Amino acid sequence: MTLRLGMVAGEPSGDLLAARIMQGVRQRVSPSHYEGIGGPAMRAEGLDAWHDMRALTVFGYVDAFKRLPSLLHTYFDVKKRWLSCKPDVFVGIDAPDFNLRLELQLKQAGVPTVHFVGPSIWAWRYERIHKIRAAVSHMLVLFPFEEEIYQKEGVPVTYVGHPLAQVIPMRPDQAGARRYLGVDGEARVLAVMPGSRSSEIRLLAPRFLQAAQLLARRDPALQILVPMVNGERRLEFEAWLRRHPVPNCRIIDGGYRPQGAMAEGESAARAARPAAWNVMEAADAVLVASGTATLEAALFKRPMVISYVLSPTMRRMMEWKSGQARPYVPWVGLPNVLARDFVVPELLQEAATPQALADAAWKALTDTVYGGRVAERFTQIHESLNRDTPALAARAIVEQLQHGTG
Numbered sequence: 001m002t003l004r005l006g007m008v009a010g011e012p013s014g015d016l017l018a019a020r021i022m023q024g025v026r027q028r029v030s031p032s033h034y035e036g037i038g039g040p041a042m043r044a045e046g047l048d049a050w051h052d053m054r055a056l057t058v059f060g061y062v063d064a065f066k067r068l069p070s071l072l073h074t075y076f077d078v079k080k081r082w083l084s085c086k087p088d089v090f091v092g093i094d095a096p097d098f099n100l101r102l103e104l105q106l107k108q109a110g111v112p113t114v115h116f117v118g119p120s121i122w123a124w125r126y127e128r129i130h131k132i133r134a135a136v137s138h139m140l141v142l143f144p145f146e147e148e149i150y151q152k153e154g155v156p157v158t159y160v161g162h163p164l165a166q167v168i169p170m171r172p173d174q175a176g177a178r179r180y181l182g183v184d185g186e187a188r189v190l191a192v193m194p195g196s197r198s199s200e201i202r203l204l205a206p207r208f209l210q211a212a213q214l215l216a217r218r219d220p221a222l223q224i225l226v227p228m229v230n231g232e233r234r235l236e237f238e239a240w241l242r243r244h245p246v247p248n249c250r251i252i253d254g255g256y257r258p259q260g261a262m263a264e265g266e267s268a269a270r271a272a273r274p275a276a277w278n279v280m281e282a283a284d285a286v287l288v289a290s291g292t293a294t295l296e297a298a299l300f301k302r303p304m305v306i307s308y309v310l311s312p313t314m315r316r317m318m319e320w321k322s323g324q325a326r327p328y329v330p331w332v333g334l335p336n337v338l339a340r341d342f343v344v345p346e347l348l349q350e351a352a353t354p355q356a357l358a359d360a361a362w363k364a365l366t367d368t369v370y371g372g373r374v375a376e377r378f379t380q381i382h383e384s385l386n387r388d389t390p391a392l393a394a395r396a397i398v399e400q401l402q403h404g405t406g
Helices: 012-028 040-043 062-065 067-083 096-108 128-135 144-152 172-181 197-218 232-241 262-273 276-283 291-299 310-322 334-339 354-366 368-385 389-403
Strands: 003-011 031-036 050-054 090-092 111-115 136-140 157-159 189-193 223-227 249-252 285-289 304-308 346-348
Touching: 003 012, 003 067, 003 096, 003 389, 012 031, 012 040, 012 090, 012 111, 012 389, 031 040, 031 067, 031 310, 050 067, 050 223, 062 157, 067 096, 090 096, 090 389, 096 111, 111 128, 111 389, 128 144, 136 144, 136 389, 144 157, 157 389, 172 262, 172 276, 189 197, 189 276, 189 291, 197 232, 197 285, 197 304, 197 354, 232 249, 249 276, 276 291, 285 291, 285 354, 291 304, 291 368, 304 334, 304 354, 334 368, 346 354, 354 368
Parallel strands: 003 031, 003 090, 031 050, 090 111, 111 136, 136 157, 189 223, 189 285, 223 249, 285 304, 304 346
Antiparallel strands: none
8 A cells, every 4th residue: 555645845945854754754654655845855755746845935924925826826726636635644844834724624624734843933923833733633843842842732743853963964074075166175264145035135145245345355365155045046146246246256056066076976975965065064154044054054063143134024024923023032043042042143133234244254264262162062952953853753654644633
């Protein structure tokens, strides 16, 4: 008997997480069939993709409103398909606004629902727990402190760790990453990561580039590496780079091929990774937009400066919908949330000036004692997240076949 798994992932990070789950399920139940919405990593694992994940990749309420007709078309299409031919289990990966609505409908129709990556109710809109309880048969959470929250609220939950903690090495190979990227092994290198969404590029790229200009005056030999998630974001970033030119600035994307001689196996392995991973591993420090990339930088043990800027309209809409002017916790960046401390600086909104970003990045680049302390804290985080995520997630998913909708 073939296990039919419905799956929806809406962003590159969710696509990678879901692909690891698919590997784990296949090891427990074979044959398995996967269908739904995903990206290249999921398709490589055999997903029958009804829609590409880009159909769901929106940022906030303004973007969602603009794309509402296509979002509704996608939602009603997959809902109709799964209600008419029910999957054995449905797994929603992140994308809570889309997935929790879909999970509620499927659960009410008798389909067991698993949600992977808990919404950040510990930071914003804790009342969403009631919607989660109604929609989700079982939660899979990435972080240890989340398990206690869901247990307290009576939601079946499993802490599975973060799959990135398994695939990102405990000891980064900076020299190997620099060989692959053709970067001088003795150079001072800053990774600049303004985000993967168009709105993030628009609001953060000019600030980051102006900060890089200030840093280049302090160290004219400073190397700037900028990973890009796709060609569209690269074109947007290049437009800002023309306005704010930075010496020794290179853009690295998924199509990169090594400049120097490398062993074929090492080159192929690095080419298969996200471009950002090679860049972070090669860097001495990272200037990064708040999001999953901050956790990746922490797993690579890199000191970083976390920043984020919302437009005034987006900020008002977030405050209106959440009823909060700021998160419940004092931290925004995931590394700081996990450490329960300001291990690395967060420069947000008006505080994210080019000068402040440059000063904080200079400390991250040059203060080796500080960098060593940061690396120690990030190693502790890495160890706490390093569990057999695919196996734990797969077991919880397969168990839903016996438990039902709960």
